[in-house]
Amino acid sequence: MNLQPDNWLTLQNGTFIYSSTITDLTISQGTIFNIPATAGLTINTSRNVYIANNAVDNKNLYLSGKLTLAAGNTGNTYIGPSAAPATHNDMNTRAVEHLPFR
16 A cells, blocks of 8 residues: 555544555654544554654644554554654543443
């Protein structure tokens, strides 16, 4: 797959499932990546997946929705670059309103 390293995937509603074993996947490199509350990302691959793959401090993953590493996932999922783990590319979760159990 020849994908641009940024802005090729925008999640709004539903779940994007990545299960290809052809090549490693970069979801974002020079931009912030957002998973809104109405969306999800499921990763199920033997390859590496990179989110916020940039050695700077402000390319984060904002997680309001669902991030799933499936049971069959044997690859690595990196938030921030694997070669420069000292940078502060983080996964930030957003507050979600929880309804009381009845």
